[in-house]
Amino acid sequence: MYFLVHRTYTPSYYDMAEHPTPTEQVLAFARERGILRPRDLGAAGLSTIYLTRLVHRGDLVRLGRGLYAVPDLDLTEHHTLAEVARIAPRAVVCLLSALRFHDLSTENPHEVWIALPRHAWKPRSTGVPLRVTWLPLDLLDADVEEHVVEGVPVKVFTAARTVADCFRHRKEVGHEAAVAALRDYLRRYPRGLEDLRRCAERRRVLGVIRPFVEALT
Numbered sequence: 001m002y003f004l005v006h007r008t009y010t011p012s013y014y015d016m017a018e019h020p021t022p023t024e025q026v027l028a029f030a031r032e033r034g035i036l037r038p039r040d041l042g043a044a045g046l047s048t049i050y051l052t053r054l055v056h057r058g059d060l061v062r063l064g065r066g067l068y069a070v071p072d073l074d075l076t077e078h079h080t081l082a083e084v085a086r087i088a089p090r091a092v093v094c095l096l097s098a099l100r101f102h103d104l105s106t107e108n109p110h111e112v113w114i115a116l117p118r119h120a121w122k123p124r125s126t127g128v129p130l131r132v133t134w135l136p137l138d139l140l141d142a143d144v145e146e147h148v149v150e151g152v153p154v155k156v157f158t159a160a161r162t163v164a165d166c167f168r169h170r171k172e173v174g175h176e177a178a179v180a181a182l183r184d185y186l187r188r189y190p191r192g193l194e195d196l197r198r199c200a201e202r203r204r205v206l207g208v209i210r211p212f213v214e215a216l217t
Helices: 013-018 022-033 038-043 050-057 079-087 095-101 159-168 175-188 193-202 206-216
Strands: 061-064 067-069 112-117 130-135 144-149 152-157
Touching: 022 038, 022 050, 050 067, 067 079, 079 112, 079 144, 079 152, 095 112, 095 130, 095 152, 095 159, 095 175, 152 159, 159 175, 159 193, 159 206, 175 206, 193 206
Parallel strands: 112 130
Antiparallel strands: 061 067, 144 152
């Protein structure tokens, strides 16, 4: 007499690797993105219903309103810039925050200074204080560098543009801070005078900044 034996199939490691579960897909996406927004999951065809489950399990942490990351994300000194860039991709880091990014200031502002297109809405609060200036697109898109911070593309005005902007907004950032930034720029970028001149001319502060350049060079 023959007996039919039923065996339970157990997926192998390779099967699981080829067919990840939805939570595994979300985790992989979070690692790839660095900092994750729920809307990013929707754009990638993934469901947001797994976010709460992953947070409860400790596989994700909630950084702020609508922002998530894996617990072992390597946080840097520019972490807040990455958070802001994720919620406001069009934002460009400017003025005091850009000075700090370029090591042209030792001051660490408690607000993140960003520039946005004119008529754009100020991003909703995520726990990161924001200082916003609005610019026309021709000024917003000029002299911009893109850096990757914690897996997030972050737009920052160039060092030369930042110094010129500080003189343009010297009443807001402080006259002494603008002059100190210029001094550090000239020391760090001895061949950057032409870039500085071009940016100062674009921001209409060439006449203001020229006497300080002559005194410091």
